[in-house]
Amino acid sequence: MLRYLRRALFVACTTAAPLLAPCAHAGDLLWGLNGHPLVSYPGVTFDQQIELVKQLGAKSYRVDVVRLDAMEGLARLVDTAAARGVAVLPVLLPPLDLKSESAGDLKRKSAQFAEAFVRRFPQIEVWELGNELENYAILQPCETMDDGRKYPCEWGPAGGVTALEYYGPRYAKVAAVLGGLAEGVRAASATAKRAIGSAGWGHLGIFERLKQDGIPWEITVWHWYDGDPEPSFKALAQYGKPIWVTEFNHSYGSQRDGEDGQARGLADKMALLRKLAPTYGIQAAHVYELLDETYWAPSFEAFMGLIRLERTPDGKGWMLGSPKPAFYTYRDAATQK
Incomplete structure (x- = not known):
């Protein structure tokens, strides 16, 4: 729901890591x-x-x-x-145009963006990559699924519950951004943790797609x-x-x-x-x-x-x-x- 896209950290509490999230209540x-x-x-x-x-x-x-x-x-x-x-x-949230830019350019720019920030802030342990990006790839009425079937024209947008409920060409761009961000973080830090996810609302299939494509988090x-x-x-x-x-x-x-x-x-x-x-x-x-x-x-x-x-x-x-x-x-x- 971060407006600009509409459009672990649980380490031990030590004074050696002042910018990590301090422990709240034990076990909480x-x-x-x-x-x-x-x-x-x-x-x-x-x-x-x-x-x-x-x-x-x-x-x-x-x-x-x-x-x-x-x-x-x-x-x-x-x-x-x-x-x-x-x-x-x-x-x-790198400034990108998912509609007009190629997957290759999206991945390259995303990697550069992430690497620049992570190198500048080595003390930050966790970086979230993108925000609700899978919304861009949700299968729409009449579009063809990756298994060759046509998604019914009389239905509304797919629920994103399964891996097939994302339109392949758009998903490829989402994967390029997330893959680039993940690579950029790792290029700058061997230990920083990468957080990737979805908007909720049943959008579970995106995780299976990312896992299949080797996008790490x-x-x-x-x-x-x-x-x-x-x-x-x-x-x-x-x-x-x-x-x-x-x-x-x-x-x-x-x-x-x-x-x-x-x-x-x-x-x-x-x-x-x-x-x-x-x-x-x-x-x-x-x-x-x-x-x-x-x-x-x-x-x-x-x-x-x-x-x-x-x-x-x-x-x-x-x-x-x-x-x-x-x-x-x-x-x-x-x-x-």
Whole structure:
């Protein structure tokens, strides 16, 4: 759900690794948050964002990285976060045109992008590669599946549940990007962990495709906003890698069910994740997101935050507003109050 694509870390707590995610409660999930400090959140400083992350009891801040010229900004964010015991989880989103660029060019550019960032930040242990990229490859009505059958024209888009529910030519480009990112990370670091995943919603087939094509990853990523996640976690656990839920929240945030409804839904989700974690190897969970992106109203993105974003008194800018009920729900659950 990171807007700019629409369009393990559990190491021992030691002072030798200050930018790794610090341990939360022994045996508990690594709780994190999503934010857009490098591309959005106008009027809210890095210091303000990280202080809020700390107040919430989170230990990881997932952020989108979309340009090479964001490197110095990322450096300042990483330093700011480390000073407060928070790790940054960068999501590498190279500026590419999937429609017009060849698979070869996509792979080359992706590898260069990843290698540049990982060489610059050897202290960052985990890098997420792409965000919900498989959406681009989902099979559409009347398209031909890889086994030669025609997907029914009267049906809607495929569910992405099996490996055949992705259109081959588009999937090849998705695989090129993810493969390039994976190669770039490994070229820069022999130990950095690569997190790859999907948008959730039953998109399990992408993992089988990537496995078949030899695209490597060390952490399996899943997003969860609605429905029962346990069948998906059971399927994902078969890959034998730790699972990170890098996006979750009450469906539609506070837009559909109000702020109290968001808080109740978030409490239920955090409790369920904590319950399922030992069984399926779920290690981390990041709420989407820290702040309401009020400037995107009436989109649901304007209602996903734990904290309001409000207009400045002159109406020309943005500033932090007050916490929503879900803020306190998250804080109390993450800190086990």
